[in-house]
Amino acid sequence: MAQHHILLVTFPAQGHINPSLQFAKKLIGNGVRVTFMTAVSAFNQMNKTSVPEGLSYATFSNGYDQGFNHGTDDVKHYMVETRRCGSKTLRELIAQSISQGTRFGCIVYCTILPWVPVVAREFHIPTTFLWNQAASILNIYYHYYKGYENVIEHGINDPSFVMEFPGLPLLSRNDVPSFFVTPNPYAFALLEFNAHIQILDQETNPRVLVNTFDALEAEAMKALDKYNLVGIGPLMPSAFVDGKNPSETSFGGDLFKVKKEYKVMEWLNSKPESSVIYVSFGSLSLLAKPQMEELANGLLDTGRPFLWVIREGGVEQKEEEEGLSCQKELEKQGMIVPWCSQVEVLVHPSVGCFLTHSGWNSTFESLVFGVPMVTFPQWSDQPTTAKLVQDVWKTGERVKKNDEGIVEGCEIKRCLELVMGGGERAKETRRNAMKWKHLAREAAKENGSSDKNLKAFVDELSSY
Template sequence: MGLPHVLALPFPAQGHVIPFMELCHCLVDHGFKVTFVNTEFNHKRLLTALSAESTVEQIALVTVPDGLGPEEDRNDLARLAEAFMKVMPRCLEELIEKSNETEDPMTCMLVDANMGWALEVGCKKGLRPASFWPAAAQVLATLLSIPELISRGVIDADGTQISEHETFQLGSSTSRSSSSATPSKRSKSQPSATIQRFFPSGRCSPASGRAAPACLSWLDEQQPGSVVYVAFGSFTIFDRLQFQEFALGLEATGRPFLWVVRPDLISDSADAYPDGFKERVGERGRVVAWAPQQKVLAHPSVACFVSHCGWNSTMEGVRNGKLFLCWPYFGDQFLNQSYICDDWKVGLRMTPDESGIVKREQVKSKVEELLSNEEMRARASMLKENAQQNINEGGASLENLKTFMDAFKP
């Protein structure tokens, strides 16, 4: 009998593909073969991103269409989901059918929980199913609790809060952990385990396969604990006024900074930097279109992380013991901000004024407040140590991962 063979299907967005690939590397390390299914659009990005050591024999990268035309906007997630539902089910069936004709047919299926419909395809073809939730476990627990919240009158069908006084206790699945691999239904055929995010040697880091960028050499030249690192993920959009206020705030800190500015970060595509900004900051500030985030956050010169609080970024910052300035944009990023600021107490919130703008004075003052807080720094170091212990041999996350894999094998 050959290796257990997993059909892995992430949701086609960068924040989902990266942790999915990390988990697949862990599966390979423990005796699985993986067929990793990506959309044609994201496949090109993944090939560019993976380092040489990522291309291992037991992970086969295959592509399926996403149903959108070449020029359509793949950041419109609702449109993307509608489109791939029309083409992906049949493509997956064909992949499984072709696999059945080989010496190592697919035996199980790992699906992003946001694409639960695909589990039905796998079950119909006889694959052992499991689903993976790449965000905070609390988000999934809350979503699964919506029917009960409605039935108990806590919220209405539109999600509006009705009762301000009723206490609602979520189930044990709300355990505040770093990440989770969870099934859509709890049964013997769908194993479940809470697993902290793994980062195996940076092999799944976005664009880790590229040559070391100049920003890493620039970081080497900075003093330990001095640099403000800024990155807002794949979806955040700033208008011109907010972009300029933030730039002037970074300048006013007087600290070295590394700022990732995507080509589409600004709603107005024209050059939005304040007049003379780049000339004034000179070599003290480095603005780049992309940075190898895991390597940046692991660098000793980085003092804090100005972040949109996506779960990937949150875990990368926590794992490296960094302090946060939180600026969430949408969705679960606001919950992640609550973890950072209220539960873990390793970060501060950015707060817009009455006009909806975070002013330059606040950027400067929050950086100063954050970096002068020794208690927060100590908690960040403790979280870093705890995270490392959790993924080491004997740690809870690694043991949970082994339990999950044993249950997942045929």
């Protein structure tokens, strides 16, 4: 029987590339060939070490080959060009594969790329949607377009109003994705999610692959009864999850370089077990200078060692502004780096808490590695994810802003002590973290729920 060949198309951002590449590796491990397609900008930056046999790459140029500049580039134009240029290149790639006798058996497309299945249908190629956020987030967008629009708008306008969705906890204005809250420069993203829903509605009981596992979000997945949501996560390096490939300790697609001179692992090795606060706000979020100062004060006041990732360009400040006022004290108590291998840090026994922006990859990694969290959501899906961490999975504490929209240093310290201290709340948080770590590994191992779901998808390729 001929080997199955899948085209996997992903958005050119770190949070999309990591789970997509891991999904590709899992498919290859099940005997499937994969062509991985993304924008030139991301492909050129990717640290493509140890490319597995069975994986090939394809790219499209969207006019932003040097990357997207959040300070100067127009995000709407970027999305329009990504759709226009991506569609054209995808059409050409599919036509070429057909002419060469290597037609793709299926095209898997990722979040905010609803134009991919439109092109695929021109060639009568089946498609599958890979959703790389929590299933609970898709649940909210789905119901927004299925009669809950007034519920969300009422909840946004009235802070005291509580929103109720099938399969989810009660949500307030501060718990829904930021795209619903006006004014919002990224509100156009709702149009992309609406397009995803419309495309899925044209199919009968479409399967949606989700980077989660069934036990983590069972109710949220069941609530989308028109779709067949299946967890295939955690989509993370094998060495840390199922152990099938002990040498696989990275995603293999980093857009940021880890500078070895910082010797992060050696520093972590020198710290006591569960003593270190790991701080990172992901690959996109920017913090204003006053907020950075408060964060720095909060970390210093705990007296605990910390590893703080501050990306180059990760601080929103004027050119004439200097660095943090307490830089020397910070460097004495902790370590500041421009980037690091997050999965290797979170799995290290010295890490006791993750102060995170609540992006799904970061949150999911923390759950999988059993690390309690202090959540500091910024935008997009992050407020909802922070709500789930605190009130559903009960593995962390969410910070609260003051009337000026700033999270003060004393509030950051309070949350860190709640999670890392010796009180009953901290002990319960750690017990819950260990529970989800165990369940994640159960899902990922041979014949676990995610393993079975992935194999069922591969088996169905034969029917295409």
